[in-house]
Amino acid sequence: xxxxxxxxxxxxxxxxxxxxxxxxxxxxxxxxxxxxxxxxxxxxxxxxxxxxxxxxxxxxxxxxxxxxxxxxxxxxxxxxxxxxxxxxxxxxxxxxxxxxxxxxxxxxxxxxxxxxxxxxxxxxxxxxxxxxxxxxxxxxxxxxxxxxxxxxxxxxxxxxxxxxxxxxxxxxxxxxxxxxxxxxxxxxxxxxxxxxxxxxxxxxxxxxxxxxxxxxxxxxxxxxxxxxxxxxxxxxxxxxxxxxxxxxxxxxxxxxxxxxxxxxxxxxxxxxxxxxxx
Numbered sequence: 001x002x003x004x005x006x007x008x009x010x011x012x013x014x015x016x017x018x019x020x021x022x023x024x025x026x027x028x029x030x031x032x033x034x035x036x037x038x039x040x041x042x043x044x045x046x047x048x049x050x051x052x053x054x055x056x057x058x059x060x061x062x063x064x065x066x067x068x069x070x071x072x073x074x075x076x077x078x079x080x081x082x083x084x085x086x087x088x089x090x091x092x093x094x095x096x097x098x099x100x101x102x103x104x105x106x107x108x109x110x111x112x113x114x115x116x117x118x119x120x121x122x123x124x125x126x127x128x129x130x131x132x133x134x135x136x137x138x139x140x141x142x143x144x145x146x147x148x149x150x151x152x153x154x155x156x157x158x159x160x161x162x163x164x165x166x167x168x169x170x171x172x173x174x175x176x177x178x179x180x181x182x183x184x185x186x187x188x189x190x191x192x193x194x195x196x197x198x199x200x201x202x203x204x205x206x207x208x209x210x211x212x213x214x215x216x217x218x219x220x221x222x223x224x225x226x227x228x229x230x231x232x233x234x235x236x237x238x239x240x241x242x243x244x245x246x247x248x249x250x251x252x253x254x255x256x257x258x259x260x261x262x263x264x265x266x267x268x269x270x271x272x273x274x275x276x277x278x
Contacts, residue, residue: 003070013080015087029062041072045083054083055090089126106137
């Protein structure tokens with residue numbers, strides 16, 4: 001956490017994703033600030049020279065409206081490009097992006113040299129919409145898909161999937177009916193992997209929406225709701241890690257049980273061979 005002067009925070013780097021601010025929300029925040037309510041820090045990215053506002057434009061202008069000269073900031077290292085990418089996914093709290101704004105984000109990410117390689121599920125997770133919605137937006141805008149997509153696999157590592165032949169049937173050349181597809185060409189496996197990942201993302205999104213609905217029905221202030229949402233998200237992550245550890249322990253248990261069973265078979269076979277009595 002760091003306090004920055006309002007004049008030191010740049011807002012002209014294209015990091016404001018919304019077409020326009022909600023002035024009523026700015027005024028609402030300003031009134032709550034006057035009443036002493038504490039708001040979360042805004043997020044800025046520092047590139048070594050400038051501080052770029054990435055998230056918290058309504059809070060930024062609410063502070064200016066009541067004459068505050070310094071603002072609490074969560075300062076991250078990164079360029080204005082990093083700030084813009086962060087801004088794409090910064091609608092988890094407060095006002096969600098509109099459908100038009102989401103379309104613009106998907107369009108921009110699909111035209112970027114790096115972000116266009118993200119899968120629909122990965123884009124959806126980042127900007128808090130469904131993978132199906134991302135697909136519909138791309139289809140409506142006739143956005144051409146990249147041949148290779150990047151995604152985070154179930155082990156939490158970045159992987160690449162070739163989508164060029166997804167959904168296409170492979171046929172053997174007529175002149176060489178005995179030939180087989182090259183081992184590295186597995187469109188069905190790639191498609192299954194992509195669909196499995198999408199299903200996992202949709203399940204996570206469904207859980208997230210259930211949490212948001214439950215929190216939204218709670219009779220509490222917006223700040224309290226934000227706080228409890230962070231707590232719930234943290235508990236969900238702890239639960240996810242616990243499941244991974246449990247599955248790992250279960251696999252180890254199964255392995256040792258199999259080894260034990262094999263050892264028992266070998267011992268019984270040796271006893272029978274050498275006629276050893278218990």
